[in-house]
Amino acid sequence: MxxxxxxxxxxxxxxxxxxxxxxxxxxxxxxxxxxxxxxxxxxxxxxxxxxxxxxxxxxxxxxxxxxxxxxxxxxxxxxxxxxxxxxxxxxxxxxxxxxxxxxxxxxxxxxxxxxxxxxxxxxxxxxxxxxxxxxxxxxxxxxxxxxxxxxxxxxxxxxxGTESMDEVEEEREVDDEDFTYIWHQESFNPIDHALHCHIHFAFADGSRMNRAFSYDWRLWTxxxxxxxxxxxxxxxxxxxxxxxxxxxxxxxxxxxxxxxxxxxxxxxxxxxxxxxxxxx
Ligand SMILES: C[S@@+](CC[C@H](N)C(=O)[O-])C[C@H]1O[C@@H](n2cnc3c(N)ncnc32)[C@H](O)[C@@H]1O
Missing domain, CATH: 3.40.50.150 (Vaccinia Virus protein VP39)
Known part of the structure; x- marks a missing residue:
């Protein structure tokens, strides 16, 4: 082919x-x-x-x-x-x-x-x-x-911000592009401020790139x-x-x-x- x-x-x-x-x-x-x-x-x-x-x-x-x-x-x-x-x-x-x-x-x-x-x-x-x-x-x-x-x-x-210490999945259209950026805070631990998060991308044909990037952070203030x-x-x-x-x-x-x-x-x-x- x-x-x-x-x-x-x-x-x-x-x-x-x-x-x-x-x-x-x-x-x-x-x-x-x-x-x-x-x-x-x-x-x-x-x-x-x-x-x-x-x-x-x-x-x-x-x-x-x-x-x-x-x-x-x-x-x-x-x-x-x-x-x-x-x-x-x-x-x-x-x-x-x-x-x-x-x-x-x-x-x-x-x-x-x-x-x-x-x-x-x-x-x-x-x-x-x-x-x-x-x-x-x-x-x-x-x-x-x-x-x-x-x-x-x-x-x-x-x-x-208040949302930075929470579990959230937030979508944002990227200007003039055919994909959506997704910021995903999977878990937050208030004891040690461990924040585990990922970036996913979703496309116009319904396909997704999951966990394109993952971060294991301490959220410093x-x-x-x-x-x-x-x-x-x-x-x-x-x-x-x-x-x-x-x-x-x-x-x-x-x-x-x-x-x-x-x-x-x-x-x-x-x-x-x-x-x-x-x-x-
Ligand atoms: C979130 S990306 C940042 C990319 C870019 N600076 C930006 O503004 O988008 C984090 C980068 O840090 C690198 N990194 C993580 N720990 C590091 C270290 N101790 N020394 C050098 N690079 C490191 C990773 O390989 C990765 O490419």
Whole structure:
């Protein structure tokens, strides 16, 4: 049978690439790069040029970082060689030699990498939640601080809200795509904050890719994270929260604007993502 006929018999979930689905569902590199640069400028007064992405996965963010300015350099660190290889083939190589010559990909543990010193380091999509004890997480923050210049800054995204400590399965349509992203929190233990969760994808033909990604986390809270960052030697921490606006007749409905600003007090929400900056 011709290859095209075989493919047409395959269901959409079998033909899909889980890394493509992931990047389209949960990554927004342009927004995060803009936030990192603007916040760094606000706090330091100049633009950061070098970035280490810890837990970099497919290296989409650092590829965009280097594409955004001809002087920017980046290092991506991840334990999983297969994911790094996918990122090299699908993100770095298409960006061309001029961009990739400024990117270093390392298959290493984030606890082990501190060279070269960078202006910024980031750990996104909540990956630090894989460290389960205060000692482990403090050790990561110490390693991250030691890998930064004396004017450097680490940024983390942080997930929380009343719903983050619950069993939920939440579907979200992905703009202009023929699949649905499903975030599934299978279990949460209030005794140790163990949170087991998965990403599934559902397709227009009824097929599903179950457990495309699974996470075994300790759900850290903002006060714990800020305390540990200071214990690890950072001089200050800054929480940036998304601004909301009333775009609907329904009084209770507030929509995120995509703009973040520094805050020290907010109303809790069912579910929120904030950015936590730690200054060396
Ligand atoms: C949720 S993905 C994050 C991908 C990307 N940073 C993002 O924002 O979507 C987590 C990644 O962290 C990597 N990882 C987990 N523990 C690690 C460690 N100790 N050192 C380096 N990479 C690690 C995994 O291999 C995986 O690719």
């Amino acid at each position: 011709a290859k095209s006929n075989v493919q047409s018999l395959m269901r959409m979930a079998q033909q899909a690439d889980k890394h493509v689905l992931y990047e389209k569902s949960v990554q927004a590199p342009e927004t995060e790069i803009e936030l990192m640069i603007e916040t760094f400028k606000e706090i330091r007064g100049w633009e950061p040029m070098s970035l280490r992405e810890d837990f970099c996965g497919t290296a989409l963010l650092i590829t965009e970082w280097c594409k955004s300015h001809s002087q920017r350099t980046a290092q991506g660190v991840d334990l999983d060689q297969a994911t790094l290889d996918w990122g090299r083939e699908h993100n770095l190589d298409p960006a061309g030699e001029e961009v990739t010559s400024r990117i270093e990909l390392l298959c290493e543990n984030v606890l082990e990498v501190q060279q070269p010193k960078m202006d910024m380091a980031c750990a996104f999509n909540f990956s630090f939640n894989g460290f389960k004890t205060r000692e482990q997480l403090r050790a990561y923050f110490e390693a991250a601080r030691q890998g930064l210049n004396e004017n450097g800054m680490l940024v983390l995204d942080v997930y929380g 903002l006060p714990e994270l800020q305390e540990l960052l200071l214990e690890a030697g950072f001089s200050s921490t800054h929480v940036y929260w998304e601004e909301f606006e009333d775009t609907d007749d329904d009084d209770d409905y507030l929509e995120g604007t995509g703009n973040y600003r520094e805050v020290t007090k907010v109303d809790n929400q069912e579910s929120w993502i904030s950015y936590l900056f730690a200054v060396v």
